[in-house]
Amino acid sequence: MDWDKLRIFHAVADAGSLTHAGDTLHLSQSAVSRQIRALEEALGTTLFHRHARGLILTEQGELLFDATSSMARKLDSASARMRDSAEHVLGELKVTTTVGFGTLWLAPRLVKLYDKFPDLKIDLMLEERVLDLPMREADVAIRMKEPSQSDLIRRRLLNIRMRLYATQTYLDHAGIPESMADLTKHRLICQKIDQPQVAAGARLIQDIMAQEITSTLTVNNYFGVLQGVLANVGIGVLPDYLTADHPELVRVLPDIDSAEVPVFLAYPEELRQTRRVAAFRDFVLEEIQAYRRMQSEGATR
Template identity: 45%
Template sequence: MDWDKLRVFHAVAEAGSFTHAGESLNLSQSAVSRQISALEESLNVPLFHRHARGLILTEQGELLYHTARDVFAKLSMTEAMLTESREHPKGPLKITTTVAFGTTWLTPRAREFLQIYPDIQLSLLLDDTELDLGMREADIAIRMTSPRQPDLIQRHLMTIRFHVYGHVSYLKRKGVPKTIQELDNHDLIAYPADMRAPISNINWLLEAGDPPQGTRTPIMRVNNVYAIYKAVESGLGMAALPDYMVEGSRDMVRVLPELSGPKVETYFVYAEELRHSKRIAVFRDFLVRKVGETTF
């Protein structure tokens, strides 16, 4: 199979059109089209359904695309490892984690890391869904659950604890609850019940109590933990938030301090093929040090 044609096919499958693929490859649309037609002729199978709105992979095209994507991912990983100096880490490094953790804990610490390692090109991919490390969608993941894939290396990073928080403006207006039962009379902010959350049992506050209370009705539901934090910060109501998110805030008050939610174990995860990467090692060691410095 011609390597140049396979490279063009991969770009077209990723872009979904000859025009966009040509822009990424610095080729004309007609040149890209000719390469795809030649590849289809050599394989004697159609790879794309062509229509006015774009291109759709055929069944045979899907099979070739998944194989090509795996090949190019492996090549990208190998290229990064070959060009990396063991003594002086450099090159691209993509980290994925949840929006809440990445926004409030990880991003503020990126500046110090890049001051220490200025030749690393850091990319933070914040997404509450899990990216595929095996397909090199990211190099490192900081996950709130232990990964199940056997080809991933994991290290426990920290334990995240949740407590109930309210902004001083809200507490002045509505009062500070003294008992769990008093939460029934307060405005609570929660996660949508019918959506997949980044952690399990995220709405534990709605049923908190001993014995468990009936489900409380929140004043608002938001499908993002950082957005819940911003709603609490605005004085809208109270919510269960991870302690790291309110670290250092003077106006966010922990209420009912004896009440805490389930612990969330956080893991540093990367593909086994990157076990010898200096970039991975220095970022891991940096995070472990920063976790040791936290006060929550």
């Protein structure tokens, strides 16, 4: 089977258009069309249904696209390994994590990784949707639950809890609540229960809202909740990992918190030997150890 024709077929199937595939491959539409027809003739089957709005894969086309997609992933992995060397880490690394953890914990620490590996290119994708690592939507993920795919290397980093925090300035002005019922006298800053977030956090918010809180500020991510708390707007529901970087936060109602939320780092088995992935993994583990030391020192004071 002609590898060049397979490459062109993969580009067309991925784009769903001869024109768009031609732009990607720097070929004319007619040249791409000829290669697809030649491949179909060689295989004795039709690979695309053609209509005015574009191309749709036939059943046989889907089978071939699955095969070329697997080949493309393996070639990308091999290329990454060849670019990496024992002395030098470079190239793009696609990292995905939640908006909260990515903006509040990970991004502020990345300067240390860049100091060590200045040629690294990190594509940080912050979203609550879980990206498919085996399909290479991302190279590495940090998630608030254990990944379900079996062909991933995973490592539990830490456990976090959602807790109530405010600033001392706010508490001096509004008073310190002594019980859950006292929260009715305060403004609560949190995410809405039906917004994407860790389930343990949503349950804690639901319990607090049952107290018939009259004044609230809801934000669709923890970064916004934190900004509201730091601006003395009210008492916020926030992950406890924030206290490492924001010692000005005062914990409110220390007996109240969420269930534990596990934080996992995961990446595909095929990227185990990739230097960029190893460098990022080691960096995160070092930062987690430093975070734990800071927590321990704070607990003994």
